[in-house]
Amino acid sequence: MVSEAIYRHEYKYPINAGDCEILKRRLRQIMQLDPHTGPTGEYVIRSLYFDNAYDKALFEKINGTNPRAKFRIRIYNGSDDIITLEKKVKVGELTQKLQARLTREECDKITSGDIDWMLDDGRGVVAELYAQMKGYALRPKVIVEYTRTPFIYRAGNVRVTLDCKIRSGVFSTDLFNPASIVETGDMDVLEVKYDRFLPDIIKMAIYPVAHDRESMSKYEVCRKFG
Numbered sequence: 001m002v003s004e005a006i007y008r009h010e011y012k013y014p015i016n017a018g019d020c021e022i023l024k025r026r027l028r029q030i031m032q033l034d035p036h037t038g039p040t041g042e043y044v045i046r047s048l049y050f051d052n053a054y055d056k057a058l059f060e061k062i063n064g065t066n067p068r069a070k071f072r073i074r075i076y077n078g079s080d081d082i083i084t085l086e087k088k089v090k091v092g093e094l095t096q097k098l099q100a101r102l103t104r105e106e107c108d109k110i111t112s113g114d115i116d117w118m119l120d121d122g123r124g125v126v127a128e129l130y131a132q133m134k135g136y137a138l139r140p141k142v143i144v145e146y147t148r149t150p151f152i153y154r155a156g157n158v159r160v161t162l163d164c165k166i167r168s169g170v171f172s173t174d175l176f177n178p179a180s181i182v183e184t185g186d187m188d189v190l191e192v193k194y195d196r197f198l199p200d201i202i203k204m205a206i207y208p209v210a211h212d213r214e215s216m217s218k219y220e221v222c223r224k225f226g
Helices: 017-028 035-040 056-063 104-112 116-120 124-135 200-209 218-225
Strands: 007-015 043-051 068-076 079-091 094-102 139-153 158-169 181-183 188-194
Touching: 007 017, 007 200, 017 139, 017 158, 017 188, 017 200, 035 043, 035 139, 043 056, 043 124, 056 068, 056 218, 068 104, 068 124, 079 104, 079 124, 094 104, 094 124, 116 124, 139 218, 158 200, 158 218, 188 200
Parallel strands: none
Antiparallel strands: 007 094, 007 188, 043 068, 043 139, 068 079, 079 094, 139 158, 158 181, 158 188
């Protein structure tokens, strides 16, 4: 299944561990926890990002290329129950995410370089990654992992996430092997995503720690490890 292409506002703010805990308590009073989190209220996201030998995706991020896109394969809680191939597009301050579900076999083929089947797969984002792997020599580059606490608010289709303990693989691109994962020691990240407007109640809740917006990327942070 392929997701519908929708552009959304997305803003990121670096925060420290103390602010992260304060925001968790504050947001629980006004927002709902994403039901996918289960009893813990959080889940672990691990993504395998693609780039080429010339670091095309990395330098497009550093240089602020507009528009730009990154490809990644994402899993949750270290499991292969749900595997998604995602293309994330950045256009100014708007983002768009296209995705398709992968089987474990398909994932293993892509990461091992067995990609000829992707051309006639029928899913647009799969064919796009194939074209990038053939045309720009994109290959699995670095693992990015973090623990996410996600909140939702129906008015404005708002999603606020707290991404803590950012981790990366040490020169490893084995998505299903956690042995090489290490913490980066960098700041935690507050992300705010919405469609057309951000309700005032959300603005008031996050403002004390979310007034210094930065163009930051967990991918960029983790590239120093791979």
